[in-house]
Structures are given as C-alpha cells and as structure tokens.
Amino acid sequence: MKQALVEAQKAYDANEVPVGAVIVTNNTIIARAHNLTERLHDVTAHAEMQAITAAANFLNGKYLNDCTLYVTLEPCVMCMGAIYWAQLSGIVFGAEDPKRGFQQAQLIPHPKAKVFGGVMAEESKMILQDFFRKKRA
C-alpha cells in the first residue's frame, strides 16, 4: 500500500485526483499506476483500470487470478466491474469512498475475491482531502 501511495503522490503532483494502485503477484509488483483522467481526457483512466491493463500486458494474458490489487481509494463500480472480469484474487483498499464506492452501490465482489478495506486509510484520505482543499482554494 505504501507503493500505491507513492503512485497517488505522482497523481497529486500531476494535478490528477490522487489515487494510486499497484498489482502484486508472488510478492512482486507487476504493475503500478495512478489516475490519469485529466491527462488522457478519459473518465475510464482510473488507477485501477490502468493497473489491470498493465498487469495483463506484463503477464501476457487477460486474467489476474493470483494477483492482488492495492489501491488507495475504495474502487468505484466501473473498477469493481473490471476487477471482476480480471478475476483478481485480492483487493486491498485504503480510504472508503462513501459517495462513489462499490459498497454504496451495493455491488457484490466476485465470491472468490478477498476484499480488505481501511489499510493506510488515513494517509490515503489525507492526500485526497489536501488535493481537493487546494483545488477549492
């Protein structure tokens, strides 16, 4: 999750909503990404989506069965959909997203996927709060 936060900081520095993600398999990071919606003018360019695409590219296969995603913010419905399709076996997220998170939409993750929330939640939340505070200033 520390590495996901490093990615979130990169997003922050690039004036993107600071969310970062990494994908790990066998204790090795195989993909790292941060939100790029502004740079790419693309609402689908969330950190998780970029990370899934990068990990699949790295593994040369669509499915990420033995992989765990670490992401600083609770995934949205779109990203949980992608996580479902990619068959990720683990999802660890930081801060909750009570407005746009998958939990609020009552979306049920894949039964085989293990989901943990609240890991380094405070740090994950603080960088977002700081970003939006500066935006509004």
Add this chain to the structure above:
Amino acid sequence: MKQALVEAQKAYDANEVPVGAVIVTNNTIIARAHNLTERLHDVTAHAEMQAITAAANFLNGKYLNDCTLYVTLEPCVMCMGAIYWAQLSGIVFGAEDPKRGFQQAQLIPHPKAKVFGGVMAEESKMILQDFFRKKRA
C-alpha cells in the same frame, strides 16, 4: 444500432466476442468500436469502453453529456460505471445479458441518463449465439 451491429460483425470476424458500439451526438457518429479483449489481452477492452475513450478523444473532453451510446448487448457493471462517469445522456442496447448485465447486478443508472433496451435485440443476440456455437463446435 445498425452501425453497432456492423461493429459487432467486425468483432465476430476477428474472433472476438461480437459486441459492437457507436456513440452519436447531433445525429452524427463520433465513435465506433467493437470488443477487443482478445487482441489486447485486456478484460477492460469492451466495445463500450473503447467507444467512450474514442468519443472523449474526438470531443477533446472527458464528458459525453449530449451523447447517446448504442451497443448491441446490455452493458456490464464495468461499462455502466464508465457510462456513469462519462455522463452519457442516452444508452440504447440490443440484447439483454441476464448473466453479466448491469440489470442483474441491480445497478441503478445515472438518474439523468435515459436507458432503452431491446432495440434490434434479435440480431444482436443471434450473432452472439452463432459465435459461441462455433466456439463450442
């Protein structure tokens, strides 16, 4: 929807699950796409996702407020999430997807988005059935 079916046929010919999509604004098609999950080894490469990215690229902006998506199959959760973020004002789909469609997941579309299903549903379904029949043969 006829043009979305043309896209689905392209997917079929490329040995991809035959789903096609177009995005229309002011009676003009600004994006056309078909499923590319096999070629790109990427579960996120659904027709709708490609079309949203292409339309945003065409308009040079993230949001597709005055656009309607025509897609041959009921969007999945991931794609409905992307449709939500893109603020598409209309979604017209062909065949229902009782297993993986957003309706089965009880996902509620954006309240401002108008959603119509069942348009050219038979043609949309037939190309899919034909594809999977051949796959199994």
